[in-house]
Amino acid sequence: MYVEMKIVRSVREMQRMSESLRNTGKIISFVPTMGYFHEGHLSLMREGRKRGDCLMVSIYVNPTQFGPGEDFERYPRDFERDRNLADGVGVDVIFSPDDREMYPEYYQTNVNVERVTQNLCGLSRPGHFRGVTTVCAKLFNSVKPHVTIFGKKDFQQFVTIKRMVQDLNMDLEVVGMPTVREADGIAMSSRNVYLKAHERESALSLSRSLKMAKGMYEKGERNARNILEAVKKFIEEHPYTRIDYVKICDTTTLEDVDHLQGETVLALAVRIDKTRLIDNYVFGDVLDI
Amino acid sequence: MYVEMKIVRSVREMQRMSESLRNTGKIISFVPTMGYFHEGHLSLMREGRKRGDCLMVSIYVNPTQFGPGEDFERYPRDFERDRNLADGVGVDVIFSPDDREMYPEYYQTNVNVERVTQNLCGLSRPGHFRGVTTVCAKLFNSVKPHVTIFGKKDFQQFVTIKRMVQDLNMDLEVVGMPTVREADGIAMSSRNVYLKAHERESALSLSRSLKMAKGMYEKGERNARNILEAVKKFIEEHPYTRIDYVKICDTTTLEDVDHLQGETVLALAVRIDKTRLIDNYVFGDVLDI
Secondary structure, three states, X not given: OOOOOXXXXXXXXXXXXXXXXXXXXXXXXXXXXXXXXXXXXXXXXXXXXXXXXXXXXXXXXXXXXXXXXXXXXXXXXXXXXXXXXXXXXXXXXXXXXXXXXXXXOOOOEEEEEOHHHOOOHHHHOOOHHXXXXXXXXXXXXXXOOOEEEEEOOOHHHHHHHHHHHHHOOOOOEEEEEOOOEOOOOOEOOHHHHHOOHHHHHHHHHHHHHHHHHHHHHHOOOOEHHHHHHHHHHHHHOOOOEEEEEEEEEEOOOOOXXXXXXXXXXXXXXXXXXXXXXXXXXXXXXXXXX | OOOOOEXXXXXXXXXXXXXXXXXXXXXXXXXXXXXXXXXXXXHHHHHHXXXXXXXXXXXXXXXXXXXXXXXXXXXXXXXXXXXXXXXXXXXXXXXXXXXXXXXXXXXXXXXXXXXXXXXXXXXXXXXXXXXXXXXXXXXXXXXXXXXXXXXXXXXXXXXXXXHHHHHOOOOOEEEEEOOOEOOOOOEOOHHHHHOOHHHHHHHHHHHHHHHHHHHHHHOOOOEHHHHHHHHHHHHHOOXXXXXXXXXXXXXXXXXXXXXXXXXXXEEEEEEXXXXXXXXXXXXXXXXXX
């Protein structure tokens, strides 16, 4: 029997639906998104499809994780396209509340993960991760999933959500999935639509620099500074690029390291004209470019 | 069949127990406490007993809600006495984790309710409510209750927890219960054991001043300043008293009001030598003194 995908707009309705599914022994998997789906999102949904009896996807462009002057207003949105794509990969429920449902009058609560949100994107986007953790706490309490799937392209977000879930004793498994890339190697992102044709070659410098760093690592380089300097030089040779950060961090604490030991990640954020792109590589992992 | 009360120390075990109870349709009620039970705590448990199939009580003296120089170390503790009292009112499970279980290595997350925590006790106890909301979020995620019972003696705490639950979409009913008083009118508090014999008469000034304010209200007084001045004067006439605050606030926003309209609360905190006591009266409510 084919059951039509449902669209839920209210927190209360979402909770009632999830609660009754849980009470009949169903496993709920959940992919929180800001919509405008690409292959990266769809890969998370396919994983969620495998891991749960019921696959819930939220679409909500959360205002509180955008800073002043960031791209909240122009962030790409296309609900009908998203609905069709979600239906195509077997999503059961799209949860898509509006701002009044999420942040009504008197709203005044936030969830804050401290240390792992300070470095990297936290340096240039103060308040961003507080917005992310707060909205995810709200979404988790609405959808009541057993398992939630995040992309590792947003590596710091993934680490931060895992931290919140563990610290607040949320009874929830957080799964991280590998970055999905376009044919030329650029990490999939809803923000790639901002790139103009002449900027794409420069945008390629991010993933190519990761590949270069991987090569250095495989030849035995363990000095963080040597890798960082090579990466920065490589990116800066491309026009329109402006480096926000290039760092090598411990994957648990996200603190900078001088020497590559334990699990470490090369993380970078680069502006191509007005478009801010991020990418990362965990040393020792595969990198399909 | 008599089932013995259980003591649970681990978050994981608590979650597994609650999850399986929920899956068999049981309603879980929950009273979070710092132990050293008095009649106030027991009244919350009796209400919880009525409202749930399974009554869970946590005992955890949470270090993060005590400020530097406050009474964390000397806060009274007596687990065996608490265990017997809980058993006597029909508690099913005592959840009593230790600090390592609650705040392990790398712990770094907090939940913060903003505006309603700024006034009253928030003025002299910065960080206190952040500690309370964070530990309650953790306890709620561990015990997974349908309903939780708080005492209104800690009025600002009650308002703050309700705000957090609503703002973060926790699927949980928060019930507030009236203050239980000793025979002479002093609000029950674990901290009353700190009072020396000669300080008790001064401690009575709190509840007696509430009664006086109630009398003024019932005679038609609606000017906040007139009531506040009478209350302060009354308390200050007692030896050993040092007023921390005496305020009249809107019960939703906890902002000061000049005029008594809508639902308002007279809240006060007074030090009797080293012992800080609080009490409150919602205008129009009964006051059994």
